[in-house]
Amino acid sequence: MAPPVIQLEHVRKRFALPGGEAVPVLDIESFAMAAGEQCALEGQSGSGKSTLLHVISGIMRPDAGRVVIDGVDLVRLPEARRDRVRADKLGLVFQQFNLLPGFTALENLLVAMSFGSGKADRSRATDLLAAVGLADRLHHKPAELSIGQQQRVAVARALANRPRVILADEPTASIDPAHQQQVIDLLKTTCSEHDVALLVVTHAPEVAGQFPRRLRLEDFNRAARAGASA
Numbered sequence: 033m034a035p036p037v038i039q040l041e042h043v044r045k046r047f048a049l050p051g052g053e054a055v056p057v058l059d060i061e062s063f064a065m066a067a068g069e070q071c072a073l074e075g076q077s078g079s080g081k082s083t084l085l086h087v088i089s090g091i092m093r094p095d096a097g098r099v100v101i102d103g104v105d106l107v108r109l110p111e112a113r114r115d116r117v118r119a120d121k122l123g124l125v126f127q128q129f130n131l132l133p134g135f136t137a138l139e140n141l142l143v144a145m146s147f148g149s150g151k152a153d154r155s156r157a158t159d160l161l162a163a164v165g166l167a168d169r170l171h172h173k174p175a176e177l178s179i180g181q182q183q184r185v186a187v188a189r190a191l192a193n194r195p196r197v198i199l200a201d202e203p204t205a206s207i208d209p210a211h212q213q214q215v216i217d218l219l220k221t222t223c224s225e226h227d228v229a230l231l232v233v234t235h236a237p238e239v240a241g242q243f244p245r246r247l248r249l250e251d252f253n254r255a256a257r258a259g260a261s262a
């Protein structure tokens with residue numbers, strides 16, 4: 033059995049409403065993914081999918097529990113170390129692509145590489161952008177790219193530091209159909225080749241159906257079940 037690269041135990045997260053009332057969003061006894069495993073995550077809008085990805089990535093601290101990434105418990109780490117673990121071990125593709133607006137596509141990858149332990153590798157960055165069909169857009173800034181092209185830059189950037197895990201939050205939601213399959217294929221192929229665990233949130237059954245493991249958040253998040261029945 034491959035060792036888990038993602039391991040959550042007893043994770044809880046609540047959000048405070050303006051009135052002060054705390055609403056539970058995550059209540060997860062355990063969740064794990066093995067090295068190289070590929071998994072689609074579905075669930076109703078508001079069931080906590082994005083929050084779960086933020087917690088796994090260490091961007092958001094849970095109120096309780098353990099979040100272990102490749103053997104490192106993110107919850108206990110000081111912020112600077114957590115940022116370094118995220119840069120080295122995790123590739124992120126979020127709904128808001130979070131590209132740096134003042135930098136070209138190529139520079140966005142080089143900056144991501146500079147946050148990791150490796151060195152910024154221009155030829156590898158160029159290859160990654162070519163692999164998502166952007167060989168002729170290397171020197172365009174995000175505002176000069178279509179939404180779909182920006183999303184493809186975000187996918188290429190997620191792969192930049194040879195991560196152990198890629199977390200993708202609806203990565204094809206804003207991409208034209210011609211490129212949706214290209215992005216999914218790229219994520220899946222790259223993750224297979226490099227034994228990277230891939231967790232993709234999606235609303236599209238035709239996307240989820242391509243994954244060997246398919247989960248609904250309501251099935252392992254008690255807070256979402258409680259919310260649904262309230």
Ligand SMILES: Nc1ncnc2c1ncn2[C@@H]1O[C@H](COP(=O)(O)OP(=O)(O)O)[C@@H](O)[C@H]1O
Binds near residue numbers: 048057075078080084
């Ligand atoms: N920063 C926040 N402050 C307060 N409530 C939040 C915050 N982020 C998310 N929520 C709430 O948590 C719930 C889950 O949100 P989210 O994880 O974005 O769901 P999903 O991605 O499954 O649609 C929603 O009810 C949302 O309104």
Ligand SMILES: [Mg+2]
Binds near residue numbers: 081082083201
């Ligand atoms: Mg979401």
